[in-house]
Amino acid sequence: MDQFHFPSDESEIYRHIVESARDYAIFAMDRDGTVLTWNAGSENLFGYTAGEIIGQNSAVIFSFEDQLDGVLLKEIRLALATGRAGDNRWHIRKDGSSFWASGLMMPLRNDTGEVYGLMKIVRDRTLRLHEDEALRASEERLQLILKSAIDYAIFAIDSEGRIISWNTGACRIFGYEEGEILGRDARILFVAEDRNGGALEREMNAAAEHGRAENDRFHLRKDGSTFWGSGLTMPLRAQRAGYLKVLRDDTERHFAEEHQQIMLREMSHRVKNSLALVAAMLAMQARSAKQEEVAQALRDAEARVGTIAEVHDQLWRQPQIETVDLADFLSSLCHRLQQSTTRHMMSVDADPCMVDADRAIQVALLVNELVTNSVKHAYPDGTGTVTVSARSLGEEIVLEVADCGKGLPLEVLSPENGGKSLGMKIVRALVQQLKAELHMENRQPGTGFVIRFPREA
Missing domain, CATH: 3.30.450.20 (PAS domain)
Incomplete structure (x- = not known):
């Protein structure tokens, strides 16, 4: 392995440092400005070789205007008087082009403190200037x-x-x-x-x-x-x-939006009242129906209309009428469903989550169909618990309706056969509208319906 010897002479080390500094022009001059030394960085920056510039007056690297103004001599006097002279100005290269430079001039002293010359350090700062x-x-x-x-x-x-x-x-x-x-x-x-x-x-x-x-x-x-x-x-x-x-x-827009909110709230309230009237009429027809099959169909229709009315009832009560808090809404919906089936217990566990009105209606109809299905078919003795839960997972909501009853027949769990009943046809249509995924699970005991859908359409 080659051996490299570090110079023992301190002056030799400094000479190597100066000669190696290619990004800085470092040169010495006498008290009249005549160039005495010229490093590689000076040649790189100004274009003069050492042989061309040494012995010349360093005024040649100053602009014509600065030469007329005696800037070089002013710098020398300031450096001798204060120990340093900083400057930022245009300098001239050998080829006549100019560049913006930051410079510093300092006196050089011997061991006795006597000034024998000056050193100037210059750096090209044209890019920084631009x-x-x-x-x-x-x-x-x-x-x-x-x-x-x-x-x-x-x-x-x-x-x-x-x-x-x-x-x-x-x-x-x-x-x-x-x-x-x-x-x-x-x-x-x-x-x-x-x-x-x-x-x-x-x-x-x-x-x-x-x-x-x-x-x-x-x-x-x-x-x-x-x-x-x-x-x-x-x-x-x-x-x-x-x-x-x-x-x-935005005062005008703000009050216009407030007025629109009032109008929408009033409209939603009226829609809710109209739907409640339709539901009441369906209930009256169901009570007067002679055939149980017809009566049940009317009761199912009443429940669906009542579910949509529940959404509008929630909407006109919300601060922002375009959205519904899913947790509050599901609690209210399940409370209404509980009142219509006193032999069953309804359990609700939902995360607070805002959804738009259209999706709220779709979710409400889904819950209504699935809860109604559990109430009708899960418990042969007529009693049991139906659980509704909703989890907010980032950009996705997971809705689940489950019971602990006898479970669904295998043909219902089959995607090919699971859409024969009107209720399941409605469920599948709503799942498609929500762009959701539906999973039906026979849990033994009970049945679970898990619907995953995006928070926004």
């Missing part, structure tokens, strides 16, 4: 966009909630001019309830944790009036900590 210029231009364009965005209030707050920037849109929406709002607490833009409840703090914490925090609430103008603002808060991760808040006045 990046900085592009960033400044981008920031200027962004500021222009922010200032001209009159439909959106866009402002920044520091980590304490004080307002540090304010655009034209914020002036228009809130009524405060930039000069009177900068430095003030952003909590003055919140209504008293949200201000006292720490709404701004929650927004900042959520934005810091998740990268953004959406918020829809009433805000307060300078004149004391309120408006409904839809906003977004994002953390600032640049020079200083803080948050950027963007919001728009």
Whole structure:
């Protein structure tokens, strides 16, 4: 194995370091600026070989304007007076091209402290200059966009909630001019309830944790009036900590949606009452029917209509009429089914989970059919427990209806034969609408129906 000997002379080590530094121009000059040494990095950066430049005045690497201004001599005087002279300027290569450089000049002293020359270190920073210029231009364009965005209030707050920037849109929406709002607490833009409840703090914490925090609430103008603002808060991760808040006045849309909710709730309430009337009429017909088969068919129809009515009853009571809490809804539905079959016990165990109204109706009809099937066929002596459960598993919901009765005949469990009864035909049709998977299990004792379906259509 080859042996490499580390130089014992410290000056030899420094010479190797300087000569090996190809990304930095490092050269020495006398007090008049005449080049004395020239490393490989200098040749790489300026284009002059050591033989071409040593002995020449280093002013040749300065621009014509800087030569006229005596910049080299000014640097030398500053370095001799203070021990260093930093600079950022354009320099000239041998081929006449220019580049932006960061430089540092320092005096060289001998063992007695006497200055015998100066050393200059130069690095090409042209790319950094262009990046900085592009960033400044981008920031200027962004500021222009922010200032001209009159439909959106866009402002920044520091980590304490004080307002540090304010655009034209914020002036228009809130009524405060930039000069009177900068430095003030952003909590003055919140209504008293949200201000006292720490709404701004929650927004900042959520934005810091998740990268953004959406918020829809009433805000307060300078004149004391309120408006409904839809906003977004994002953390600032640049020079200083803080948050950027963007919001728009959505009062008109908010009240339009509220009116729509009221109308939908009223409509759902009326549909529920109409369906309840239909169910009552079916019940009357069932009681007056001469044949038991006809009476049972009418009772089944009454139960199905009543189930749909139950969904609409839940809908008009919900804060958001488009969705239903599956746990509350199944509890209410099974309570109604329990009242119609007092000899059986209904057990419900469901996770809280919001589903849209259409899927709620499909799930309700499924549960009605399967519970009715268990009540009719599972227990020959007429008593027993039927269990309904629903589990929310990510983007999927698993619904199960089970009993501990005598179990289903094998022909019903067969996919080819399981759709002969009207109830099972309805079950399979609903499963298809839900884009679900149906598994029928003969558990000995009892039967289990397991339906897996996506949370959203």
